[in-house]
Amino acid sequence: MKQIQYIGLGLFLTGLAIFISLIFLGRYELSQDVFDEVVTNKGIKSELFINDINTNLVGNEFTDPFSFSSKVTTALESANTTHKENSEWDKVIWTKPHSFSYELAKSSGNGIIKDNKMLFWILTFGLGILGALFFIIPQVVTLGRPGIKNNGIYHHASTSRGWIGWFVFIFLVSFYVLLYFYPDFIVNWTYIVDPFSMALSGNLASQWFLYGFLYSTVMTVMAVRMYIKYRHNKYQILRTTSVLFFQIVFAFLIPEILVRFEKPWYDFKNAFPLDYDFFFSWNLNQLIESGGFGLFILVWGIVLTVVVVPVMVYFFGKRWYCSWVCGCGGLAETLGDPYRQLSDKSLKAWQLERWLVHGVLVFALVMTGFTLYSYFSGADAVLGIKTQTIQDIYGFLIGAIFAGVIGTGFYPIFGNRVWCRFGCPLAAYLGFVQRFKSRFRITTNGGQCISCGNCSTYCEQGIDVRAYAQKGENIIRSSCVGCGICAAVCPRGVLKLENGPENGRINPTEILLGNDVDLMDLLNQK
Amino acid sequence: MEHVVIIGNGISGVTAARHIRKLSDKKITIVSAETDHFFSRTALMYIYMGHMTYEHTKPYEDWFWEKNRIELKSGFVNQIDTSSKTLHFEKGDLLKYDQLILAAGSKPNKFGWPGQDLNGVQGLYSKQDLDNLEVYAPDNKSCKRAVIVGGGLIGIELAEMLHSRHIPVTFLVRETSFWNGVLPEGESEMVNREITRNGIDLRLASNLKEIISDENGNVKSVILEETEEEIPCNVVGLTAGVSPNINFIKDSGIAINRGVLVNRFLETNIPDIYAIGDCAEQHEAIGNRRPIEAVWYTGRMMGEVVAQTICDNRLEYKPGHWFNSAKFFDIEYQTYGWVHGKKEQPDHEVHFHWKHPDDTKCITIAFHKESRQFLGINNFGIRMRHEFFDRVLSENRSIEYVLAHLADANFDPEFYKLHEKTIIQKFNNDHNTTIQLKKKSWKRIFQTS
Numbered sequence: 001m002k003q004i005q006y007i008g009l010g011l012f013l014t015g016l017a018i019f020i021s022l023i024f025l026g027r028y029e030l031s032q033d034v035f036d037e038v039v040t041n042k043g044i045k046s047e048l049f050i051n052d053i054n055t056n057l058v059g060n061e062f063t064d065p066f067s068f069s070s071k072v073t074t075a076l077e078s079a080n081t082t083h084k085e086n087s088e089w090d091k092v093i094w095t096k097p098h099s100f101s102y103e104l105a106k107s108s109g110n111g112i113i114k115d116n117k118m119l120f121w122i123l124t125f126g127l128g129i130l131g132a133l134f135f136i137i138p139q140v141v142t143l144g145r146p147g148i149k150n151n152g153i154y155h156h157a158s159t160s161r162g163w164i165g166w167f168v169f170i171f172l173v174s175f176y177v178l179l180y181f182y183p184d185f186i187v188n189w190t191y192i193v194d195p196f197s198m199a200l201s202g203n204l205a206s207q208w209f210l211y212g213f214l215y216s217t218v219m220t221v222m223a224v225r226m227y228i229k230y231r232h233n234k235y236q237i238l239r240t241t242s243v244l245f246f247q248i249v250f251a252f253l254i255p256e257i258l259v260r261f262e263k264p265w266y267d268f269k270n271a272f273p274l275d276y277d278f279f280f281s282w283n284l285n286q287l288i289e290s291g292g293f294g295l296f297i298l299v300w301g302i303v304l305t306v307v308v309v310p311v312m313v314y315f316f317g318k319r320w321y322c323s324w325v326c327g328c329g330g331l332a333e334t335l336g337d338p339y340r341q342l343s344d345k346s347l348k349a350w351q352l353e354r355w356l357v358h359g360v361l362v363f364a365l366v367m368t369g370f371t372l373y374s375y376f377s378g379a380d381a382v383l384g385i386k387t388q389t390i391q392d393i394y395g396f397l398i399g400a401i402f403a404g405v406i407g408t409g410f411y412p413i414f415g416n417r418v419w420c421r422f423g424c425p426l427a428a429y430l431g432f433v434q435r436f437k438s439r440f441r442i443t444t445n446g447g448q449c450i451s452c453g454n455c456s457t458y459c460e461q462g463i464d465v466r467a468y469a470q471k472g473e474n475i476i477r478s479s480c481v482g483c484g485i486c487a488a489v490c491p492r493g494v495l496k497l498e499n500g501p502e503n504g505r506i507n508p509t510e511i512l513l514g515n516d517v518d519l520m521d522l523l524n525q526k
Numbered sequence: 527m528e529h530v531v532i533i534g535n536g537i538s539g540v541t542a543a544r545h546i547r548k549l550s551d552k553k554i555t556i557v558s559a560e561t562d563h564f565f566s567r568t569a570l571m572y573i574y575m576g577h578m579t580y581e582h583t584k585p586y587e588d589w590f591w592e593k594n595r596i597e598l599k600s601g602f603v604n605q606i607d608t609s610s611k612t613l614h615f616e617k618g619d620l621l622k623y624d625q626l627i628l629a630a631g632s633k634p635n636k637f638g639w640p641g642q643d644l645n646g647v648q649g650l651y652s653k654q655d656l657d658n659l660e661v662y663a664p665d666n667k668s669c670k671r672a673v674i675v676g677g678g679l680i681g682i683e684l685a686e687m688l689h690s691r692h693i694p695v696t697f698l699v700r701e702t703s704f705w706n707g708v709l710p711e712g713e714s715e716m717v718n719r720e721i722t723r724n725g726i727d728l729r730l731a732s733n734l735k736e737i738i739s740d741e742n743g744n745v746k747s748v749i750l751e752e753t754e755e756e757i758p759c760n761v762v763g764l765t766a767g768v769s770p771n772i773n774f775i776k777d778s779g780i781a782i783n784r785g786v787l788v789n790r791f792l793e794t795n796i797p798d799i800y801a802i803g804d805c806a807e808q809h810e811a812i813g814n815r816r817p818i819e820a821v822w823y824t825g826r827m828m829g830e831v832v833a834q835t836i837c838d839n840r841l842e843y844k845p846g847h848w849f850n851s852a853k854f855f856d857i858e859y860q861t862y863g864w865v866h867g868k869k870e871q872p873d874h875e876v877h878f879h880w881k882h883p884d885d886t887k888c889i890t891i892a893f894h895k896e897s898r899q900f901l902g903i904n905n906f907g908i909r910m911r912h913e914f915f916d917r918v919l920s921e922n923r924s925i926e927y928v929l930a931h932l933a934d935a936n937f938d939p940e941f942y943k944l945h946e947k948t949i950i951q952k953f954n955n956d957h958n959t960t961i962q963l964k965k966k967s968w969k970r971i972f973q974t975s
Contacts, residue, residue: 144724145723145724145855145856146856147855147856148856150575150576150577151575151576151577151690151691152575152576152690153576153577154576154577154578154579155576156576232856233939234939234940234941234942234943235939235940235941235942238941341578346587347587443937445909445911445912445937446849446911446912446913446916447823447849447912448823448849448851448860448912450566450568450569450822450823450851451537451566451568451569451585452566452568452569452572452583453566453569453572453578453582453583453584453585454569454572454577454578456582457577457578457582466585467585470585484939484940487939488939489577491853491858492851492852492853492858492860493851493858493860493909493910493937496909496937496938496939497939497940498940500968500971500972501968501969501972503972504972512823512826512827515827515830515831515844515845515846
């Protein structure tokens with residue numbers, strides 16, 4: 001078994017190494033035709049930029065994406081600087097330099113990778129998937145009999161912030177930085193998923209298609225790990241299947257197929273304010289322009305946020321979304337599961353969490369207010385603050401840095417729900433409903449708690465579950481996403497996720513069950 | 527300001543301190559020689575198994591003590607001078623108290639086996655025991671085999687710990703079946719099978735004769751009493767129960783027997799001195815309970831009660847219905863009320879036993895032969911609701927009532943397979959009854975008293 005696992009690890013690392021090396025490979029040569037087409041399509045009026053590219057880029061061959069990118073971005077930035085100085089606003093190119101560069105690079109690449117897309121897919125994704133499965137599937141035997149087996153998690157460098165954890169952290173953070181800010185460096189990655197994108201939407205793959213594809217793949221492979229680790233626990237198996245289904249079908253397949261039918265790309269489960277650009281004017285315009293179907297999406301988006309979310313939270317707690325449907329939650333529960341114990345449980349972390357997560361919610365609402373005001377009034381600023389500026393700040397700080405780079409990149413250091421816990425505005429909204437008007441709670445079982453602390457340790461949301469359990473108090477915290485792991489790891493059967501009657505849900509107790517009734521009366525009287 | 531000194535920072539002492547702080551403004555000092563901060567002893571095994579770190583086992587963050595003005599003193603008490611109300615520490619320093627709470631816990635039993643003090647021979651109770659285990663059994667290269675002596679809850683936990691690091695374990699159990707002094711036959715046998723399934727070399731009806739030393743004073747092997755067989759090993763776990771840790775009390779004039787003798791108010795024979803938790807011994811047993819109960823939660827309850835007494839609300843220690851829980855490898859166990867093992871089973875106590883074909887779930891319900899009153903339940907592999915059984919015990923419900931309402935009692939996670947129907951079916955078959963299962967009712971489950 002160990003041998004199979006080592007082989008798997010070897011295959012996986014080989015695939016990963018090839019995947020990383022792709023960044024540094026390939027040849028890029030921009031042809032005159034392609035460039036002219038881009039200039040026409042984008043309506044570029046800057047002759048400075050056009051000349052610059054024509055002299056320095058067109059017809060020259062580059063052997064790595066960095067020098068190619070640097071030529072494009074320098075040309076773009078220097079042209080823009082001149083135009084801005086001369087107030088030639090119609091000539092300024094507003095596309096982000098690296099996105100522009102990505103567009104050019106995507107159609108300029110040639111050579112071995114572009115010619116052998118499927119081969120390189122097999123050498124990267126293929127080896128990665130195969131290796132991971134070789135590593136994971138023997139766990140059916142190596143983990144021992146079904147049951148909670150967290151053996152050695154704190155002895156292992158990957159799951160206890162050891163050197164492997166830090167390596168994974170660096171890899172993930174770099175990946176997100178490239179994905180969000182330097183898409184032109186990862187053109188080769190998008191080539192290898194082109195065939196899949198063509199099959200689904202009829203378009204070549206963008207970096208976002210690549211991300212969606214990778215996301216779904218990683219979730220599927222790591223879901224296999226969840227199925228094996230929690231094979232004794234039906235709640236975990238059903239929940240994993242559910243998040244996997246919603247990711248693959250709702251977040252990945254349906255939006256791509258919509259594009260094939262020339263409908264707007266839309267993820268039907270992505271509720272505002274997590275879907276923070278739902279009310280941005282470009283989105284509203286696009287939806288309205290798409291006729292009846294666009295209007296349906298618009299109405300659905302609003303109904304989902306205003307009606308479905310609170311009603312479902314009332315009956316089932318926020319877990320119906322965070323642990324059964326949400327894509328961020330889905331990645332956290334599959335790829336992130338090995339890191340769940342690393343979340344900070346200190347009081348300080350909790351204090352920070354409440355300020356941050358509610359702050360982001362307020363920020364999202366203010367931004368949406370500004371956006372809608374601008375949309376209907378036509379003004380581009382409110383109280384002297386540009387709506388676009390607010391949107392850009394939010395998109396950069398929250399959408400990219402928090403949700404992506406920190407949210408996932410920090411899994412191996414801060415645990416798997418950093419984003420959900422500290423940043424997600426939808427989680428804050430769901431949490432309010434869960435805390436004040438819901439039938440959900442985690443019931444604690446009388447006096448059976450022995451304060452061992454497994455529940456707190458394995459709470460990905462950093463809730464000190466033990467603090468409640470040892471008091472026999474129901475847990476109704478707004479941050480609880482109902483993953484059910486506290487109940488799974490409890491060696492004494494103390495915790496149970498329940499949707500019961502609202503009455504008696506909040507039960508502050510000073511004396512635990514087991515002591516004589518007189519004493520309980522005495523304390524209850526106070 | 528009165529000064530309450532508590533010896534021992536386990537669950538009993540710390541609970542007492544917390545409740546005294548809730549109820550009063552007294553000066554509180556907790557004395558311990560084990561660790562600086564309170565940690566949960568029950569979680570020691572999970573540190574070794576790598577589920578948690580020592581930090582995770584502390585229920586309160588380190589700032590908690592200063593914030594709540596609970597002073598922590600590290601030191602070992604040598605002697606208690608009850609006339610001058612002074613504690614004498616090993617290092618020569620003194621501490622005055624106005625009220626003293628003895629919460630010193632237990633120590634592992636040793637029965638005078640030859641070699642019981644060798645290196646690598648140890649119990650599993652304190653943080654130091656865990657540190658020792660890390661020295662003598664860090665992995666299966668340094669420790670080729672471990673032998674565990676004594677078939678109780680700590681023994682099986684130690685077996686699981688060593689097993690998690692792939693160290694072969696031989697488990698010597700004096701009884702003919704694991705824990706059958708406490709568990710009824712069917713359950714005890716199921717646990718035997720669970721132990722064996724996990725690859726433990728379980729030796730029933732086996733006693734330790736002698737522990738053999740190598741030339742460096744380390745354990746080399748053990749010899750069995752019955753067969754004279756020699757089993758080579760590097761670690762010997764002594765888990766044949768615990769006894770009160772009261773050596774330092776012996777010359778103080780505080781009345782002791784096996785533990786520190788206390789009345790129902792947890793008072794010793796000396797005014798202003800109380801004893802709680804594992805080290806306390808009731809003059810007379812309470813109900814079916816033993817005079818010394820080395821159970822985690824009773825320590826907690828005694829802490830709650832003694833705090834009331836010290837804060838001028840003199841209260842009797844009245845534990846409610848017996849309950850407990852444990853885990854045997856992957857099988858969780860809970861018990862509510864009394865279900866006796868064969869040896870101690872009274873004549874009027876009848877057992878109903880149900881076992882799932884997968885051999886990891888079973889229950890035994892005890893009831894009164896004539897009155898049909900429900901007496902207790904043992905559940906293995908199925909979680910049950912404490913409130914439910916506490917209520918049916920207080921209301922003296924019948925076995926029929928309990929079975930009919932079994933759906934209310936289930937505490938398993940959602941979507942788990944329910945077994946109530948087959949349980950009742952078996953009972954109806956065995957006893958010619960026609961009990962019908964009632965649908966689970968939130969109204970009954972969460973009824974407010």
